[in-house]
Amino acid sequence: MTPVEFFTDLFNPELAFLPKALAVAVMSSIICGVVGCYVVLRGMAFIGDAVAHAVFPGLAVAFVLGGSLVIGGTIAGVITAVLVAVFSQNRRLKEDSIIGIFFVAAFALGVVIISRAPGYAGSLQQFLFGSITGIPDSDLYVVGITGLAVLAVVFLLHKELVAISLDRESARALGVKVFWLDLVLYVLVTLAVVISVQTIGNILVLALLITPASTARLLTDRLSVMMVLAPLIGGASALVGLYVSWSWDFPTGGTIVLVLTVAFLLGWFLGPRHGLVGRLRRGRGPLIDDTGALAPADGAAVLAGAHANVPEPVDGGRA
Amino acid sequence: MSAAVAAAPALSVEDVSVELGGRLVLQQARLSVDKGELVGLLGPNGAGKTTLLRTVLGLLRPVGGRVAVEGRTAKPGRTALGYVPQRHEFAWEFPICVADVVMTGLTGRLGLFRRPGAAEWEAVADALERVRMSDLADRPVGQLSGGQRQRVLVARALALRPSLLLLDEPFTGLDMPTQDLLSALFVDLAREGRAVLMTTHDLLGALDACDRVALLNRSIVAVGTPDRLALDPAPWMSAFGVGPESALLRVLKATAR
Ligand SMILES: Nc1ncnc2c1ncn2[C@@H]1O[C@H](COP(=O)(O)OP(=O)(O)OP(=O)(O)O)[C@@H](O)[C@H]1O
Ligand SMILES: [Mg+2]
Numbered sequence: 001m002t003p004v005e006f007f008t009d010l011f012n013p014e015l016a017f018l019p020k021a022l023a024v025a026v027m028s029s030i031i032c033g034v035v036g037c038y039v040v041l042r043g044m045a046f047i048g049d050a051v052a053h054a055v056f057p058g059l060a061v062a063f064v065l066g067g068s069l070v071i072g073g074t075i076a077g078v079i080t081a082v083l084v085a086v087f088s089q090n091r092r093l094k095e096d097s098i099i100g101i102f103f104v105a106a107f108a109l110g111v112v113i114i115s116r117a118p119g120y121a122g123s124l125q126q127f128l129f130g131s132i133t134g135i136p137d138s139d140l141y142v143v144g145i146t147g148l149a150v151l152a153v154v155f156l157l158h159k160e161l162v163a164i165s166l167d168r169e170s171a172r173a174l175g176v177k178v179f180w181l182d183l184v185l186y187v188l189v190t191l192a193v194v195i196s197v198q199t200i201g202n203i204l205v206l207a208l209l210i211t212p213a214s215t216a217r218l219l220t221d222r223l224s225v226m227m228v229l230a231p232l233i234g235g236a237s238a239l240v241g242l243y244v245s246w247s248w249d250f251p252t253g254g255t256i257v258l259v260l261t262v263a264f265l266l267g268w269f270l271g272p273r274h275g276l277v278g279r280l281r282r283g284r285g286p287l288i289d290d291t292g293a294l295a296p297a298d299g300a301a302v303l304a305g306a307h308a309n310v311p312e313p314v315d316g317g318r319a
Numbered sequence: 320m321s322a323a324v325a326a327a328p329a330l331s332v333e334d335v336s337v338e339l340g341g342r343l344v345l346q347q348a349r350l351s352v353d354k355g356e357l358v359g360l361l362g363p364n365g366a367g368k369t370t371l372l373r374t375v376l377g378l379l380r381p382v383g384g385r386v387a388v389e390g391r392t393a394k395p396g397r398t399a400l401g402y403v404p405q406r407h408e409f410a411w412e413f414p415i416c417v418a419d420v421v422m423t424g425l426t427g428r429l430g431l432f433r434r435p436g437a438a439e440w441e442a443v444a445d446a447l448e449r450v451r452m453s454d455l456a457d458r459p460v461g462q463l464s465g466g467q468r469q470r471v472l473v474a475r476a477l478a479l480r481p482s483l484l485l486l487d488e489p490f491t492g493l494d495m496p497t498q499d500l501l502s503a504l505f506v507d508l509a510r511e512g513r514a515v516l517m518t519t520h521d522l523l524g525a526l527d528a529c530d531r532v533a534l535l536n537r538s539i540v541a542v543g544t545p546d547r548l549a550l551d552p553a554p555w556m557s558a559f560g561v562g563p564e565s566a567l568l569r570v571l572k573a574t575a576r
Contacts, residue, residue, distance in 0.1 A: 041413055156432055162419075163426040167409045170475075173376040174427030175396010221414045221459040 001247035009246065021132035021199055022242050024143050025256065028196035029208055029234030031147045034154055035192040036213035036234075037227050038185060042165050046096055047084065048209045050103035051190045054080035056110030056202055059127055064117045070142045070194055077190030080106055085183045130201030130253030132242070143195045150191050153184065161185060162223065201253040208234060211260040218267040233263050327390030329354045329483050329514030330375065335384035337367070337374050344370050346538045347384065352516050354482065357509040359525035360518040362535035363559050368518035369405075371535065372485045375516075376402055388483055396427040401476030401484040401513075405491065406468055411461055417471055418456040421446050424478035446477040450504060466497035473504070484508060486517035490524060502528040522567070526574055534558035549575040 010019045039048050058076025062069045080102055087098045114124055126134075154161070163171040164178050172178050189209070196205045216229035241256030330352040337345040345367045352358045360368050373379045375386050377395045388398050401424075421443045422435055429435060435443075447453045450470040455463070460471060469489055476484060486505070490498045498521065506528055509515045519525050525532055526545040534540040534554050541554035548554065552568050561567050 041410075159423075159426055159429070159434070160431070162413075162415070163423045165410060166413055166415070166420065166423060167404060169373070169378065169408060170402055170404055171423075171426065172378055173395050173400065173402045174424070174479075175394075176427055217414065221461070222416070223414045223419075226414055 001243075003243065006243050006246060017133050017135060018246065020135045020137070020140055021252070022239065023140060024135055024195070025132075025199045025238040025242055025252070026235045027143050027147050028192070028199060029212065029238040029256075030231040031150050032192045032196055032205070032208040033212040033216075033231035033234035034151060034227055035188050036209040036211075037216070037223070037230050038161060038165065039189060039209050040213040040217060041223075044185075044189070045206070045210050046099055047186065048189055048193070049206050050084065050099040051077050051081060051186070052193045052197075052202055052205045053103040054106040055190065055194050055197060056107050056127065057113055058110075059197065059202075060110040060114040060117075063127075064113060068138070068142070069198065070139060070146070073194035073197060074191060076106065077194055078187055081186030081190050082183065085179065085186055126201075127197070128202050129251055130197070130199050130204065132199055132245075132252045135198060139198065146191055146195050150188050153188060157181065157184060199252060200256060204253045204257045207257040207260055211257070211264050212237065215260075215264045215267040218264075218271040234260070237263055327387065328352060329356075329389055330516065331387045332371065332375065333385045333387065335371075335374060335381045335386060337370055337379055338382050339370065339379075343382075344537065345374070345381075348535065348538050349384075350533055350539050350542065352483070352514040354512050354514050355509055356530045357505055357515045357517070357528065359529035359532045360516060360535055361520075361522060361525055361532060361558070362518075366536045366558070368535055369487055372402070372487055372516070372518065375483075375485060376400060399479050399481045399483075401479055401481035403469075403472045403476045403484070403486040403489060405487045406465065406472065409468075409472065411463075411468065413461075414459060416457050416459055417452060417463070417474075418443055418447065420460055420471055421474045421478050424475035428479060442478050442480065443474075446474040449477055449508075450474045466493050466501070469493065469497075469501060470504075473501075477508075482513055484513050484515045486515070488518055488520065490519055490521045498524055523570065523574060536560075545574075 009015050010022065012018075036048075039045060055073035055077040058072040058074070059069050060072075061067075061076075062072025065072075083102055084099050087102075111124075114127070160171075160176055160181050163174070163176055164181050168178050192209065193205050196208050200208055212234035213226070213230040215233050216226040219229055220226050237259040238256050241259040242252060244250060244259065245252040245255035328351040330350075332348055332350040334347045334349055335345055336343060336347055348367070348371060350358075350360075350371075360371065362368050370379065374381055375388070375393060377386075377393045377398075386393055388400065391398070393400065422439065424446075425435065425439050425442065429439065444453070444456075447456055450473050452467065452470050452474060455467065460468065463471065473486070473489070484505075489501055489505075493501070502524055505515055505517065509530070517525075517529075526549060529545060531542060532545055532548055533542040534548070536558045540558040541548060541551075549571055552563065552571060555561070555567060555571060556563065556565075559565075559567055
C-alpha cells in the first residue's frame, strides 16, 4: 500500500477507527517520549515496566465493570506508584525488589480478575498487545487532556525534576521536596503508560517510554534537545508503524515498537557524537563511551527484559 | 587564627548525637567554625564525618544537642548553606552543561514554578568565575576531568552565596597539583569571609592548608591548629585507633618539625 492510499484510508468514513488510532498512538508516543527522558536518565526503566504491569488490574476491573479503561488503569497505576514510593523509603529492601513484588502481584490480580469476564482470551490479548479498533471517541479527549496535563506538569516542575535527578541529597539540602517530586514523576509515568496501553498494549508500552528517549540521548548532550527529539522520534515512529501495520496487516503495537527499535539502531550506528560511524571516523574504539553517556546496551537489555516478561496465558490456560 | 567578630559563630555543633539504623553514630560531637576560617574534619572511615555534615544540613535530625548556623537552627532550604557532596554522589552522565548544573544550586531559593532571571544567571557566572570555570560553562559535565567536576560542584554550592560551605572529601581521586589548586581556592573562599568545613582523608593537605583541624571518631576527639595538634600524638592514636609505631604518627612527626 502506498502512503497515498493510507492517507485516503484515514479519511474513509468506513474506517473511522483508523484516524482515531493514529491520533491516540501519536499522542501517546509524544507524551511517553517526553516523560521517558526522565525515566531513561534516572535509570528508572524498571519502574516504567512495573507501572505498565501494575495498571493491568485496573484495566481488568474497568473492563469487567464496563467503565473507562483509562480511569481504571490510572487508579491502579497511581496506587502502585504510591506504594513503591512509600515502601522504597525503607532502605532495608532495595527498590527493585519492592517493585518486583508489587508489579507481579498486581499483574497476577489483573489476570485473575479478567478471567471472570466473558470473552476472556480475546480481551486479554487486546490488553497485552494492543488494538487499534474499538477506541471510543471519549478516549480521544481523555488522552488529549491527560497528555496536555502531563506535559504542563513536566514543564512546570522541570527545574526540580532535573535537580533531584542530578543529586538527591544536595537537592534535599536545598529544600527541594524530593519525596513528593518522586511521587509526581511516578504518577506522570503512570499516566503516560495508561494512555498508551490501548493501542500499544501492556507488554510493549515500555518501549514507548524507553526507546525514543534512549535514541534521543544518543543524538545529543543537551537535555532540552533530547526532550524535543524523543517525542519527535516517538511520534514519527508511531505514524510509520501504523502505516506499515495497516499495509501489511501486522499487529500495530509490535510494528510500532519495531520501527522505534530501527530508529534506535540507526541512532546507535549513525549518531553524530556517540554513533559507531562517528567514532570510527574519529579513529576511536566503538565500545568505550567517553562521556559515560547512557550505554545503549542498557536500553537494549531493558527491552529484552520486557520481552522476556511476556506471559503465556494468551492462548493457553483456561481460555 | 581569625577571631570571631560576630557574637555567634558561623557554625556551632553543640553536643550533637545522631542515630543511624538504631546505632549511635555521633555522640555529643562539639565543634564550631568561625567566619573566615577553613577547618578540616579528619577521622577514619565510618567515623561519622559525612553524618556530621548531613546533620548540619538538616538532613538528619539529632537525637540530642543542636546545630546552629549563625545562631539559628538550620533548616533545609531556609539557610544559605553551600554543600559539596562527594563526587560520586552526582549523576555525571546526565546531558547537562556546566552552567545549568551550577544553576541547580538555586533551585530551592527560586522556589516552585519560577524560572531563573538575570540576577540568578549573574550569580551563576560569578560562581563559575570564582572557581575559574567560566570558559567551560557550556561544556557537558560528562566531558570534564575529576578536578573540573569538583570545581563545578563547588561553584554549584557557591551560587547561593553561602556564608558556610561544607565540603565532603573534595580531594579524593585528584592528583597533587589539582589538590593544591583546590585547597588554595578553599583558603581564598574562607578569607573572603565564609566559614569552610571540609572532611578529608588527606592528613598532610589538611595540616598544610587548614586554620584548624578537628579529629572525629563518633565524637570530636580533639580540635586545634595544625601546629599544635601535630605535636601531640595521643588524640591521633585515639581517633584513628593506631599504635605508637604507625605510619600515620611517623608522618605526623615529620610535619611537626
Ligand atoms: N543510612 C545508614 N544507616 C545506618 N548506619 C549508617 C548509615 N549511613 C552511615 N551509617 C554508619 O554511620 C557511621 C558513620 O558513617 P559516615 O558515612 O558518616 O562515615 P564517614 O566518616 O563519612 O566515613 P568515610 O570516611 O568512609 O566517608 C558508619 O559506621 C556507617 O556504617
Ligand atoms: Mg564520608
